[in-house]
Amino acid sequence: MAPSGVEEEEKGAGGGLRRFWGSLWSYWGVFDIGDFVPWLKWVNRVNGVRLAKELDEFLEGVDVFIAGTDTTSTTQEWAMTELLKYPQAMKKLQAEVRRIAQPNQPIIEDDLDQMPYLKTVIKETLRLHPSAPLISPRESTKDVQVMGYDIMAGTRVLVNAWFTEAIDELADANLVHKFDFALPDGVELDVSEGGGMIVHKKFPLLLVATPWSC
Numbered sequence: 207m208a209p210s211g212v213e214e215e216e217k218g219a220g221g222g223l224r225r226f227w228g229s230l231w232s233y234w235g236v237f238d239i240g241d242f243v244p245w246l247k248w249v250n251r252v253n254g255v256r257l258a259k260e261l262d263e264f265l266e267g268v269d270v271f272i273a274g275t276d277t278t279s280t281t282q283e284w285a286m287t288e289l290l291k292y293p294q295a296m297k298k299l300q301a302e303v304r305r306i307a308q309p310n311q312p313i314i315e316d317d318l319d320q321m322p323y324l325k326t327v328i329k330e331t332l333r334l335h336p337s338a339p340l341i342s343p344r345e346s347t348k349d350v351q352v353m354g355y356d357i358m359a360g361t362r363v364l365v366n367a368w369f370t371e372a373i374d375e376l377a378d379a380n381l382v383h384k385f386d387f388a389l390p391d392g393v394e395l396d397v398s399e400g401g402g403m404i405v406h407k408k409f410p411l412l413l414v415a416t417p418w419s420c
Contacts, residue, residue, distance in 0.1 A: 281374045283411050284335040285327060286387060290395055290413075296382070299327055303383045304418075313379045315372065321379060328374045335405055385415040 289296040302323045307313050318324065344363045351357065381387075389395060390412055398408035 278373050278377060280406055281328070281331060281335075282377055282381070283407055285331040285374070285378050286381075286413065287395065287397060287407065287411055288331055288334065289327070289382075290387065290389060291397070295327065296387070299323055300382045300386075300418075303379050307379075307383050313376065313383055315376060318372065318375050318379065321375070324375055324379055325371075328371055328378060332371070332374075335399070384418060386418050388414050388416070390414055 289299065302321055303313065306317055306320045346357050346359055346361045346363060348359045349357065357363075393412055396407070396409050400406045400408040
């Protein structure tokens with residue numbers, strides 16, 4: 207039997223990238239035994255070597271540009287899940303967005319300040335399902351002073367990921383503006399979470415999107 211298009215894609219560059227990112231997010235999201243049992247820190251190095259080998263093998267044949275889209279798409283999926291779970295919230299959000307939006311025009315960032323309920327929806331989604339509460343840890347390379355605080359060289363720095371909120375708001379606003387959403391016939395809404403650094407849904411969200419016209 208000839209391989210399907212999906213199987214071919216999994217064998218190609220796209221499949222290699224997906225496999226690598228799957229390994230990376232899983233690696234970042236697991237229990238770090240070296241932080242609690244110092245003499246077992248070698249386990250982390252072994253895992254890191256394996257991951258580095260996967261990346262080297264992938265980059266041998268592919269030039270890639272990696273963008274931080276995973277957290278945004280995951281937040282959108284969770285937002286839609288919660289809005290389908292609470293239909294009245296969906297209707298209230300659509301009414302707000304469609305009242306502010308200009309006819310036949312996409313919603314832009316300047317419109318967001320007029321959409322307080324949209325901001326509430328995204329904040330609640332991030333509270334319930336923080337896709338990546340913290341960006342990958344960084345370490346200061348020298349002594350610095352930030353906002354009056356002395357930060358010593360070697361200090362681990364954790365950056366809050368909520369700065370992506372405006373991107374999530376813009377994406378969600380344009381979706382609920384242009385479409386009405388429903389579950390396919392016979393499909394039940396599942397809210398189970400998967401594991402890893404990025405908290406995806408355990409099972410992908412399946413939706414029927416119907417274009418809306420004013």
